[in-house]
Structures are given as structure tokens and as C-alpha cells.
Amino acid sequence: MDSNVDFSNYSLEELHSSAASIDRDLYPERAKLIDDLILQKQQQPENQGAPIIEGDLASRGHRFAAAIVDGLIAIIVSLPMIFYVGLEKLQEETFEVMALSFLYGLTILLILHGYLLYNYAQTIGKHYMGIRVENLDGTQATFSTILLKRMLPMQVISFIPGVGSIIAGFVDPLFIFGKDKRCLHDYIAKTKVCYVDGDTDAEKAE
Known part of the structure; x- marks a missing residue:
């Protein structure tokens, strides 16, 4: 070359x-x-107004919109557990509660997002916005990379008493405002979030 x-x-x-x-x-x-x-x-x-190109880094707005969609879904599917266990008990930082929350969350994740994550490196929100998780070389991230390197570390960090929820809930997403538009979990997993085609599903629906 x-x-x-x-x-x-x-x-x-x-x-x-x-x-x-x-x-x-x-x-x-x-x-x-x-x-x-x-x-x-x-x-x-x-x-700034140029058409979206496959491989472009996803905009902060589209990543935020995808997170909102996934977040609303997470809230809805968490209601049965809240009613069953009780909100006060779930707020206790005991091993039993943390283990139950983790297993319930993992089960729901696999049921709702498993197919999309395994085949397309997308959650429901990311699929709607036309974005996916990629390795730094532009190839589609594997299911194991997303689950074990991207999601699991932040879940473990969130269980750290006192600072865990701050790191996972606030510090992690704040990293998106860097020039690379990558959250803390992206840096940990060596991934990025990019568009998969020229038009997002949201734009097609307009």
C-alpha cells in the first residue's frame, strides 16, 4: 500500500x-x-445532514433512543418481580437479593433480546434504531463478547456497595460524550456501536 x-x-x-x-x-x-x-x-x-452510512458510529441521539426503548421494556418486565419479592426487599444489598436480581435479569435478557443479540448483535432498541454492536475492526460482535465482556463487567461493578451503582448508572454512559462516542462498557469490551444500513427503522417509519 x-x-x-x-x-x-x-x-x-x-x-x-x-x-x-x-x-x-x-x-x-x-x-x-x-x-x-x-x-x-x-x-x-x-x-451533519449527510445520509447515514453503514459502518458510521451511531449518533449519541440514536444510542440514547435505543437505550430508552430497552429501558422501558426492562421496567415493564421488572414489575412481576417487584410485586412478587417486594420493593423494600429488592433494595436490600444482600447476596440473596443480588443473585435473584441477576438471574431474573439474565433470563429476561435472553428471552427478549437473545435472538437479536446472537444473530445481529442488537437489542430490541438497537434493532429499531438500525444500529448494532461491533468490534473495533468493524466486524459484528459475537454473542459471547456482548454478554461476557460488555454486559457482565458492568453488572458486577453495579453490585459494588456504595460506588457500584454510580459507576454503572452515571459514569458509564457519560463516556459517550467523548470523541469516540463509546461508553465505558465499550472500552472494557473493545467494542463500538455503528449503523448497519443507510436508514434506521425509525427513519423508515417517518
Whole structure:
């Protein structure tokens, strides 16, 4: 590959094409340069209204909307457990309560999101917004990566008395405001969230 290529003069579309075709194992520094240039181009005013391109990092707005959808679903499916166990008991930080909450949450996760996560690296909210979890090289994240590297660490952190809920509930999502638009759990799992096609389901519904 020509080492004198000036990627700074490439259009956003050309950069995406280069990012998709470059051998990232052979040219890791160049691949990172292209990825950084894509991020810069996306922030330019002339590209703010540009059509969504497959592989683009998901916008903070679309990630937030997906999280709202998943959050509302989580609240609804948590009601049976709240009624059965009792809200006061669930607020107790005992091993029994934490284990019960974890197992119930995992079961519901697999029932509601398991098929989408396994086949498309998406939750219901992400599917609706047309975004998915990817590895840093742009390939679809595996089910094990999402479950064991992305979700499990934050769940374990949330069980830490005192600071756990703060880290998982506030610090984690605040990382999205960095230039890479990645939450703390993205950095832990070495993942990112990107668009899977040119139009989100939400846009198609408009």
C-alpha cells in the first residue's frame, strides 16, 4: 500500500471505503488514522445532514433512543418481580437479593433480546434504531463478547456497595460524550456501536 497517500483529502465516502478495505492487521496505524479522519469529517457542518452510512458510529441521539426503548421494556418486565419479592426487599444489598436480581435479569435478557443479540448483535432498541454492536475492526460482535465482556463487567461493578451503582448508572454512559462516542462498557469490551444500513427503522417509519 502506498505510504504517501494523503487521506486528509479524501471525502467521507472515500474514507469509509478505505476503512472497509484496509488490512488492519498489516496497517494498524493507518487504519486508526482513517478511523480518526472519519470521526473528524462526521463532525464537520457540511456532513451533519449527510445520509447515514453503514459502518458510521451511531449518533449519541440514536444510542440514547435505543437505550430508552430497552429501558422501558426492562421496567415493564421488572414489575412481576417487584410485586412478587417486594420493593423494600429488592433494595436490600444482600447476596440473596443480588443473585435473584441477576438471574431474573439474565433470563429476561435472553428471552427478549437473545435472538437479536446472537444473530445481529442488537437489542430490541438497537434493532429499531438500525444500529448494532461491533468490534473495533468493524466486524459484528459475537454473542459471547456482548454478554461476557460488555454486559457482565458492568453488572458486577453495579453490585459494588456504595460506588457500584454510580459507576454503572452515571459514569458509564457519560463516556459517550467523548470523541469516540463509546461508553465505558465499550472500552472494557473493545467494542463500538455503528449503523448497519443507510436508514434506521425509525427513519423508515417517518
